[in-house]
Amino acid sequence: MTYVPVTLADLSLLALEPPGWGGVLLAGFRNSIYIAVGGYSLGMLIGLFGAAGKLYGGLILRDLLEIYTTLVRAVPELVLILLLYYAGTDLVNQILAFFGHEPMDISGLLAGIVVIGVVQGAYTTEVIRGAIKAVPIGQIEAGRAYGMSPFMIFRRITIPAMLPHALPGLGNLWLIATKDTALLAVVGFTELTLATRQAAGATKAYMTFYLAAGALYLALSLVSGLVIRVLEHRARRGIAGPV
Template identity: 75%
Template sequence: MDSFVNWSLLALSAPGWGGVLLQGFLHSIEIALGGYALGLLLGVGGAFGKLYGGPVLRDLLECYTTVVRAVPELVLILLLYYAGTDLLNQLLGLVGLGTVDISGLMAGVFVIGVVQGAYSTEVLRGAIKAVPAGQIEAARAYGMSPAKVLRRITLPAMLPHAIPGLANLWLIATKDTALLAVVGFAELTLVTRQAAGATKAYFLFFCAAGALYLALTLVSNLVIGVIERHARQGFVEQR
């Protein structure tokens, strides 16, 4: 029972593991932020490509979103991490360049971003389609350029529809970072497992990790709530 109540194991300095847990937690946040940003960028391009692109582009994007959403995320992480690195080094070898050792942070951001991109594409596509066509037609009738229509009409009108889905994707991204433990990246889940294995205080450390994930979720919900209220100012629900 001592291991369940030995709070000194969570001390920030050795022999405590608190500093290690916080460092892993920061790595998880870095990957989640980077992967979410990359996924959002891919999602914007994918949504507009599906809506306004040619038939070939739409078919390619449909394959991308279908495959990513159909295959378990753990399998995608293993495939993109190992097979992607191997494919990149083979391509570099073909052009006479040496192999590269991709950092775990960059690989994690890329993997999470590719997964997030498929879901963001569908969230943003649905949000854009929810914008009343009459608003866009009226903007065009006033002589607005496509860029101005996008900036002044489409984006503000689609945000209230997109934020709930994008908020869920952010929370999913924070949890998906735990899957990177299988490829040996020192995020929160992996360092928690290492700390628990070294001290045998499994209950203490996994409860501590759960508390950190919960704190991140609660803070995220507060920020998301502020953003959503700001985006819905002046928004009238269409019936």
């Protein structure tokens, strides 16, 4: 295999203004961040309710949540994205047609956020459930002894106490969410990976553009890792380390 060096002419293709493709790559990178933030936030919301339902809900609710988390974690994410993206939008339009409404044109950004959120929600449910179970039962009983309601115990005791246990897993899920956005390229949504493929196909400078895309993903991961470490440090203040 012949090595093709990156030349200055190739680097000029990364200019922000045409004929450079740098602006296109940055627009795709921005879309990737939007989807990752939106999908991760939706997944966090699903995970909080899912973990609470698995731990404190009735038998039917626990069984339904168990089916949800098992299916999502068992099926490859690419298959889930294709299924949710196409079948999900078609189902929404069928429901609208049943009630006499016009079909809705669902934006790729919204669909991507929902798809990533549903996938993230299953993993977040298990991470938060395990973190809640790691909270010492004595703290919960103390809250009950003070007459706190279950919601107040969950908000004032359980969530702060489980954060140190949950943050490592939640941090990993955020990094996974940033990379899962690349899978949306298969459904034609212009995020960083699809923008890179378009630029490389038009210019034949594959090495230049894929290295640039890798550098953007790496920069996002490094910044994310720094923020996650700061959050973990703050969450563990006052907690004794291992002897």
